[in-house]
Amino acid sequence: MAKVKLENVTKRFPGGSVAVDSINLEIENREFLVLVGPSGCGKSTTLRLIAGLETGTQGDVIIADRVVTNVAPRDRDIAMVFQNYALYPHMSVYRNMSFGLMLRHFGGLLGDGVIGRGLRKIFQPRKAANDGRIISEIDEKVRQTAGRLGIEHLLDRKPHQLSGGERQRVALGRAIVRNPAAFLFDEPLSNLDAKLRQQLRIELKRLHRELNATMIYVTHDQVEAMTLGSRVAVMNEGKILQVGPPLEIYRQPSSLFVAKFIGSLPINLCQGKLVRIENGFRFEGDFSMDWQTEGGFENWPSKQPVTLGIRPEDIRLTETGPLKGKVSDLEQLGESTTIHCELVGSNDESIKSGADSNLVVRVDSDRIFRVGQIVHLELDQNRVIWFDPGTGKNILKE
Ligand code: ATP
Numbered sequence: 124m125a126k127v128k129l130e131n132v133t134k135r136f137p138g139g140s141v142a143v144d145s146i147n148l149e150i151e152n153r154e155f156l157v158l159v160g161p162s163g164c165g166k167s168t169t170l171r172l173i174a175g176l177e178t179g180t181q182g183d184v185i186i187a188d189r190v191v192t193n194v195a196p197r198d199r200d201i202a203m204v205f206q207n208y209a210l211y212p213h214m215s216v217y218r219n220m221s222f223g224l225m226l227r228h229f230g231g232l233l234g235d236g237v238i239g240r241g242l243r244k245i246f247q248p249r250k251a252a253n254d255g256r257i258i259s260e261i262d263e264k265v266r267q268t269a270g271r272l273g274i275e276h277l278l279d280r281k282p283h284q285l286s287g288g289e290r291q292r293v294a295l296g297r298a299i300v301r302n303p304a305a306f307l308f309d310e311p312l313s314n315l316d317a318k319l320r321q322q323l324r325i326e327l328k329r330l331h332r333e334l335n336a337t338m339i340y341v342t343h344d345q346v347e348a349m350t351l352g353s354r355v356a357v358m359n360e361g362k363i364l365q366v367g368p369p370l371e372i373y374r375q376p377s378s379l380f381v382a383k384f385i386g387s388l389p390i391n392l393c394q395g396k397l398v399r400i401e402n403g404f405r406f407e408g409d410f411s412m413d414w415q416t417e418g419g420f421e422n423w424p425s426k427q428p429v430t431l432g433i434r435p436e437d438i439r440l441t442e443t444g445p446l447k448g449k450v451s452d453l454e455q456l457g458e459s460t461t462i463h464c465e466l467v468g469s470n471d472e473s474i475k476s477g478a479d480s481n482l483v484v485r486v487d488s489d490r491i492f493r494v495g496q497i498v499h500l501e502l503d504q505n506r507v508i509w510f511d512p513g514t515g516k517n518i519l520k521e
Contacts, residue, residue, distance in 0.1 A: 125152060125182075125186055125187030125188075125200075125304035125305055125337055126149065126151055126152045126186075126187065126188070126337070127149075127150040127185070127186050127305050127337060127339065128148070128149050128170070128183075128185040128186075129146050129147060129148045129149075129172070129173070129182065129183075129184060129185075129496070130147060130182050130183045130184075130185065131145050131146070131147060131181065131182040132145070132146045132147075132169070132171060132172055132179050132181070132182035132183070132184065133179060133180045133181045133182040134165075134168050134177060134180055135147075135181050138374075140410060140500060141186045141361050142165045142168040143165045143168050143172065143179075143276060144165070144360070144361035145182070145362070146169060146182070146361075146362070146363055147363075148356060148363060148366065148510055149338075150305075150337060150339055151475070152337055153335050153336065153337055154337060154338070154353055154354060154387055155328075155331050155338045155340065155351060155352055155353045155354075156308050156338070156340070156352060156353070156355075156356060157343075157347065157348040157351055157354075157355045157356070158170065158340070158341045158353030158356050159338045159339075159341075159343065159344070159345055159348035159352075159355055159356070159357055159358070159384075159385075160343065160357055160358035160359050160384070161359065161384070162343055163183050164358045164359050164360060164361065165308075165358055165360070165361040165408050166207070166236055166341040166342075166343070166358055166379055167341055169341075170203075170307050170309055170339060170341050171309075171357070173185060173186075173201065173307060173339065174196055174199065174201055174203050174307055175191065175194060175196035175199050175201075176189070176196055176203075178181075178194065178348065178395055180470050181383045182511060186199055186200065186304055186305065186361060187200070187202065187232050187304050188452070190255075197304070197481060198265060199304075200303050200304040200305075201304060201305045201307055202296055202297075202298035202301045202303040202305075202306055202307070203273070203298070203306075203307040203308075203309065203351070204291075204294050204306065204307070204308045204309070205238060205294070205309050205310055205311065206310040206311060206313050206314055206513075207314065208282070208290045208291060208293070208314075208433050209240065209294065210282040210290060210293055210294060210297075211282075212281065212282050212283065213281070214282075215278065215279050215280060215497055216269075216274065216277050216278050216279070216282075216293050217265060217278040217279065217331075218281055219282070219293055219297055220265045220268065220269065220278075220293065220297045220300055221261050221262070221300070222297075223297060223300070223301050224261045224301065224345070224399065225261060228257050228261075229264060229471070230350075230447070234422075246297050248449050253337075258341070258400065261300075264300045264511065265278075265300055265303060266278075266463075267295075268296045268299045268300050271299070271330075272295060272296050272299075272324065272326075272403045273292070273294045274289060274292050274293060274296065274403050276291070277289060280508070284358055287314050287315050287316075287319070288315055288319045288322075288323065291311055291312065291314075291315065291323065292323075294311070295311070295327075295330070298423075299334065301329070302443065303336075304337065305337040305338070306337070306338045306339070307337055307338075307339050307340075307341075307363070308338065308339070308340040308341065308438050309341045310341055310342055311323075311340075312324065312342075312347065313342070313344070313351055320347075320399075323336075324347060324350055324351060327340075327351060328350075329447065330347075330353060335505060340352070345384060345385050345386070345387070346387060346460050348369065348370045348385070349373065349385070349419070350369075351370055352437055353368065353464050354367060354368055355367065355369050355372050355385075356371075356382060356422060357372060357381050357385065359380055359381075359384075359447070364378060364380060365377040365378070365381050372385055373386065373434075374506075374508075375508070375517065375520055376517060377516065377517050378510070378515045378517060379392070379432075379510050379515040379517055380515060381429065381519075382467055382508060382510070384433060388434075388435045388483060388485060389435075389483065390432045390434055390435075390463060390508075391430045391432065391433045391434070391435065391438070391481075391482045392430050392431070392482055392510075393406075393408055393409040393410065393430070393433075393480050393482075394408050394409060394428065394430055394431075394480075394512065395407050395408015395409060395410075395411075395419060395428070395429060396408060396426045396427060396428050396429060397423060397425065397427065397429050397458045398425055398426055399420075399425045400413060401489060402416075403415045403416050403417065403418070404418065404420050406429070406431055408431070408481065409466060409480035410443065410446055410466055412446075412504075415486050418519075419512065419518075419519045420509075420518075423518065428512050429509055429510065429511065429512065429518065430506040430509070430510040430511075430512045431507055431508075431510075432507065432509070432510060433482075433502055433503075433506060433508070434481075434508050435461065435483045435484050435485040435501040435509070436485045437499065437502065437506035437507075438482060438484045438500050438502055438503070439484075439498050439500070439501045439503070440462070440484055440486055440492075440500060440501075441499050441500070441501050443499055443501060444499035444500045444501035445499070445500075445501060446466060446499065446500040446501070446502070447466070447467050447497060447498075447499055447500070448464030448465060448466050448467060448482060448497070448498050448499075448500050449464065449465045449467050449495065449496070449497055450462055450463070450464055450492050450493065450496045450497075450498060451463045451464065451465045451481065451494065451500075452494065453492060453493075453494060455488060456488070457488060458488060459485050459486065459487065459488050460485070460486050460487070460488045460492070461485055461487075462484045462486055462492055462498075463481055463482075464481065464482045464483075464484060464498060464500060465480075465481055466480045466481070482500060484500065
């Protein structure tokens with residue numbers, strides 16, 4: 124397994140669109156790195172540049188300390204798993220899984236690339252003892268991998284006789300038998316239903332542990348990114364905005380974009396300014412609230428606008444909390460309930476009259492609320508994230 128490095132990699136497609144913009148990224152040996160971002164941000168192009176399926180406009184791709192920028196995909200020692208499985212429809216599962224290895228060892232037999240004719244030759248019993256040994260090694264690898272993925276009973280079937288989840292396992296199996304330096308996954312689970320996706324996510328994590336492999340995984344689904352990655356790289360408009368462990372990205376996003384993109388419920392954002400008070404500061408805006416700490420704002424100009432961010436689970440609904448809200452909507456999800464609260468100005472000086480701020484709060488599902496109910500809200504002050512509304516940057520993150 125190997126370290127993968129991108130040095131200043133740019134891809135400009137004909138016509139001028141820059142899909143990947145000067146990316147620098149180091150994926151450690153045996154790491155599971157997830158590239159996540161909205162549609163069109165350049166994730167797949169980045170992966171294809173690593174695989175060698177696209178040629179970069181500038182920069183270098185380095186795999187296992189070898190510059191492979193001008194090396195053909197088949198010589199990069201990587202295996203790629205796609206969303207659409209890309210299985211050979213006319214071959215059995217067994218052949219789909221063994222084909223790459225057979226090709227590597229007996230490629231010469233394929234003649235002019237006429238796969239059908241070549242395969243007939245390959246699968247004929249061969250006399251040479253060495254060939255026999257290789258064939259039985261390949262056979263063992265295929266059967267062992269099929270066992271690991273729970274598809275050993277499907278080896279004789281063709282892809283059209285498989286479910287989506289089974290096909291994706293075959294595609295995974297085909298990559299695993301090759302024992303590559305790195306695995307590249309391009310949205311491999313997005314054709315599957317939610318339950319199967321969750322099951323395969325767990326299997327992928329287990330495989331990663333067992334194979335001790337370097338894995339790079341592309342998705343637009345932030346839940347996949349959070350649950351799979353040992354590190355997550357958030358991309359937008361061809362650039363990597365932040366790289367870090369999932370929880371760090373969630374708790375300390377470097378920008379408003381990252382804060383909004385990560386999180387299954389959107390982060391609450393309120394506009395205001397910071398005013399210095401004795402022993403601390405006050406947020407004055409959609410509502411007002413005091414912090415009894417300097418909190419890193421020693422150098423922040425008083426009264427300069429800020430955006431306050433708070434995640435829905437970091438707001439508590441209490442009997443006497445400092446903010447008052449009216450329940451405007453409820454979503455009961457079973458494991459929790461999402462409450463949409465309109466901050467109400469009347470009878471509460473902390474809330475600016477006419478404030479149009481809504482706060483979304485996540486509460487235990489056994490607490491019963493109704494639309495129209497007046498509730499009190501308390502923010503976990505340590506969990507508030509501060510952004511500069513001008514630059515969109517997290518003010519307290521260097
Ligand atoms: P998605 O999640 O929708 O697959 P993505 O983040 O993987 O998106 P890419 O497929 O890498 O995005 O595309 C990045 C940008 O490059 C997009 O604006 C896309 O339109 C453009 N692009 C991709 N392939 C080509 C191409 N062959 N020719 C021209 N532009 C392209």
